[in-house]
Amino acid sequence: MIIQAGFDLQILVRPLIVQGEKVLPKLVVIALDGDMQLDGIKVVSDEFAGSLEPHHDAILDWMDLDWTKYFAIAHAGIWPEDDYCSESPILQEAKTLEAVAAQRGLRMIGHFGLDETGYMSDGPHSYFDQYGLSEHLPPTMSHWVNSRYGKCG
Numbered sequence: 001m002i003i004q005a006g007f008d009l010q011i012l013v014r015p016l017i018v019q020g021e022k023v024l025p026k027l028v029v030i031a032l033d034g035d036m037q038l039d040g041i042k043v044v045s046d047e048f049a050g051s052l053e054p055h056h057d058a059i060l061d062w063m064d065l066d067w068t069k070y071f072a073i074a075h076a077g078i079w080p081e082d083d084y085c086s087e088s089p090i091l092q093e094a095k096t097l098e099a100v101a102a103q104r105g106l107r108m109i110g111h112f113g114l115d116e117t118g119y120m121s122d123g124p125h126s127y128f129d130q131y132g133l134s135e136h137l138p139p140t141m142s143h144w145v146n147s148r149y150g151k152c153g
Helices: 007-017 053-062 089-103
Strands: 027-033 038-045 068-076 107-115 118-121
Touching (some): 007 027, 007 038, 007 118, 038 053, 068 089
Parallel strands (some): 068 107
């Protein structure tokens, strides 16, 4: 299974964070290999209180640097929609995590906040190929290449 940016990742982590109608204070990491195949999912904290900074080491140390190339994080709670411009603390901390991860050879491809109503993403919401992020990322729509529908006139 090649992972899509938002759709697949949100489906994978939602049952870990939202159970029934209750949001659990969890922080989850999804690891992917160089072909964007699922490498693993881990709850790195059962006590997420809204700050990523105390969890940077737990997030990064769990991944196998010989195998994992990409990762995404998901946690309980969303940020206000208008915070994309003002850079809320959680989004600033995610950028710091992304920079530290890059120094280790990892690329963060998603950051999701989930609550009872749905999720928010600071990144792509579907296939990477449909965004300006496809450079240096493996194609996620490779199934179309081998499909008769992918060969238009």
